[in-house]
Amino acid sequence: MTTALILSLVLQSLAYAAPVLLASLGGLFSERVGVVNIGLEGLLLVGALAAVVAATVTGSALLGVLIALLVGGALAALFALFGVVLRRDQVIVGTTLNFLALGLTGMLYRAWSASGSGGGKPLPPLTPIVGDGSTSLNALTLLALLLVPAAHWLLFRTRLGVILRATGEVPEAAAAGGTAVSRLRVLVCLLTGGLCGLGGASLSLGISSAFTEGMTNGRGFIALAVVVFGRWNPFGALAASLLFAAADVAQARLQTVAGVQNWLASLHLGDTYPFFLALPYVLTLVALAIRGSKVRPPAALGQPFEQG
């Protein structure tokens, strides 16, 4: 009984970690090459909607995931155009992207539901790879977990990784070694968009089995914090994502425990629902603060680069 409970908690935490983890891996690669992308939140949201619509229309969860990947990449291309090619302030471009995504997904989703294009077709679920029901692991979660060692290998055990890291620190040195800095940064932006698209799909298809407006709830921003907390290291990002997800799962379960409900009610705090919702975010912030940061970000973060 308890082992089953623990197992289900762990698997659920892993599933909840996937969206944040995928987005943070995207953010991590961006920052490693010197691009600061505040737009992770918007990219996640767009991925979430694209996955639901595409999966419903095609009747295939796999196609939904693939299209989310492409749509995320496409939106990120917009970011790359302004933030890298045209060298506009990346924080402003990213912020704009978030608002754009929020408005656009809301509008499109309402239009789509109203037109009945879903046609009452059911949303195909992501088939579990392991287990079933609430104790299962879907393919996207597994992929997210496998991407962690892969990203680590890429960054620290390949020539490309050396080039990526150098580009974020001293782009002039990378350029002198033959790297087309701007092109590399654009490519990494697209990768970030794709990863966020997958993250969005893992949220809407994997966890909620539906799309709702603004359903990312700041997970893209948490992913930014996770990059810092994880010290720009994939395994660090994994640990931080798991921490957030575990808190998220815990709050969801705690809400339903009668003892906790009664205790909170006895404190006369009024509506206690927001406390639960805030828990994982507060925890992430506290962890970030306690952890401090001796490790500094890449030196050329957010700085435009002009070939001589």
Next chain:
Amino acid sequence: MAEQGGTIPLIAARGITRRFGAFTALERVDFAVRPGEIHALLGENGAGKSTLMNLLSGLLRPSEGEILLNGDPVRFRSPADAERQGIGMVHQHFLLVPPLSVSENLLLGTAPGMGGLLSYPIRRVLDEARSLADRLGWRIPWNAPVGSLPVGTQQRIEILKALRGVTRVLIFDEPTAVLTPTETPELFDTLRRLAGEGRGIVFISHKLDEVLALSETITVLRRGRVVARTRAAETDARSLAEAMVGPDREASSLIQDGAVSASRAGQATVPAGGAALFVENLAVAGQARPLLNGLSFAVSPGEIFGIAGVDGNGQGELADCLAGLIRPSSGTLRIGNDQPAASPGAFRRAGVAVIPADRQTRGLALPLSLTENLALGVYDSPVYRRGPLLLWPALRRRTEDLIRQYDIRATGAGALARSLSGGNQQKVVIARALAENPRVVVAVNPTRGLDVGAIAYVHAALRGAQASGAAIVLISTELEEVLSLATHRVAVLYEGAFSGIVSPDSPRDEIGLLMGGKTREVPGAAAR
């Protein structure tokens, strides 16, 4: 297309002009390097030497004129492109990535043929670099982050990077500026050997005797034009200096620091009066061994206290302690009677001005203008501030004064620090340090990369500050500089401790022994 000299040049510039906006940095310059030749390029700070070499090595493209590779016109798309075609360059300002290890930095510069992007040929790259380093007698910590290494070692890494592959032409932009007296001849041996193997070498230096000793051909640039080209055997230091500065300025005073020894109060005693800077038992812990170990000294107003030693023996840590950048593990640091907290601001308010060793990372904010750079350090003074607002016109006027006073060659107060030549960047750093009559000056290699005229100027500026009562700590790996400027005492730093404190008139070989770590106490000259 054979030219005079018989052989076809490995690389040549023909009628090259390069403009930066409205400013013409090079005008119709011809330049050629032949196989086996060591060709020196001379010129004042800002003459255009680095610009010319950046054109030949693919970092910049000419506005007019062409570059010939083995006699054929060529356009390099990038430094990597030039490198593939056999042109390597060791830059004046290194192109290294500080947080990456030495071996990773070597991997970054890897030419194609070293494997795909997903390979990690670090073994192969390291083996190659190691055998090269062994041949040159260098010991390099391959796994340390480059940023943690002394500049001298960083330069060796740059040289190793440039030497790999099928390099036909090697360009060295002021390679000796950071080397110690013992390292320089070793580098020269290396350069001669490389030239002997048929490569063409371009060598930029401000040290005329080095140029005369090493090179075969000498080209002199003045304000972007070639003003002299001669064989080293047919010229001397005086005519070179004259060619560099031009007919309208007095060159002879620049060649040697004749006035130095005469003006120096050559006694080994400490001037009377309280110390302006007082250091006792200063220590900084390191990972394997202490980086600084029980340093004690006091410097009086009006004294230049020289600290000599081979680079990497604790100079950086000592300078950082004296600047308030790091907190010593133990020991006392007093400025007059103050004991400032370990922060650069507190030290500055106590009257300490610093001329840091690395002008690009510590000395200047490269993307900012000269006015902004020179405002650092005075922006909180009531003269330049009203409430929270800076008085820009006053700051700009001050910048213009300093530009004149320190002979900084720039397009104006609004010029970006990045656009200045190396030597002129250093003048900005020095102007900022000395402008506000500091009580204590900490100068680290203050004339690194400066031309003869500018060196004379900096030395005069430091002596001026000393004469007006500043206590000056001069940390330099240039032994001649320390000996000529130090007023009373020269300390020799070896492995984080003083191996001796001697009078600047002591015999050179004795000081050489101290630099090698042979401790010796000179009666009456010690600081304790």
